Amino acid sequence: MESRAFVAARKGNVSSKISKTRTGYGFFAKMIFASRWLQVPIYAGLTVVRAICAYKFLKSLKHLVMNLDVSDENAIMLAVLNLIDVVMIANLLTMVQIGGYESFVSRLRIDDHPDRPEWLSHVNAPVLKVRLSMSIIGIHPSICSKHLSIPPICRKSS
Structure with a gap:
């Protein structure tokens, strides 16, 4: 019953x-x-982190351009990888910030905005998780490659 x-x-x-x-x-x-609003300061903090990424990118780019004549090919490649890492991390932060806020806190109400990202129209927690995982997989090899430099004694001499 x-x-x-x-x-x-x-x-x-x-x-x-x-x-x-x-x-x-x-x-x-x-x-x-209501506790979902506790995430707002965290997402606001990610804006500061993205500003730090922009500063780091510009600083690294300036260093690359200023030392272009005295840098060897390996140093240039590592500098380019560093710039790509910063861009990919900034993209990851953007995805986390916008997608996380939209999924877990509140709607952004930017449906009519001309610069609205296309991926935001179908964002939800599972889609966001897959996108974040793919971004992390994309960032990870370039970070590892910077730390796995071959010692000079093991390099082939030409």
């Missing part, structure tokens, strides 16, 4: 009296739902 409250809930006829009988459910549900 089903209880009257269960039957009413299944039919969509839940009265406020029945829903209030669950001790503290309404308070905890509202508290958990």
Whole structure:
């Protein structure tokens, strides 16, 4: 036998009296739902991190251009990899910030904006997770390659 409250809930006829009988459910549900706004300072902090990435990119680019004549081919390649890393990390931060805010905090309400990213129209938690994973997989080899330099004694002499 089903209880009257269960039957009413299944039919969509839940009265406020029945829903209030669950001790503290309404308070905890509202508290958990409202706690999503605690992520806003974190997403705002990612804006600062993206500014740091832009500064680091410009500083590395300036260093590459200023030392182009005295740098060997390996140093130039490592500098280019460094620039690509910074760009990919900034893209990852953008994806986390915009996609995470849109998925977990609130709608951005930018549907009519001409610069709205196309991928944002179908972003949700599983899609965001796959995109982030693919970005991390793309960033990881270039970071590892910078740390795996071959010692001079092991290089072929020409």
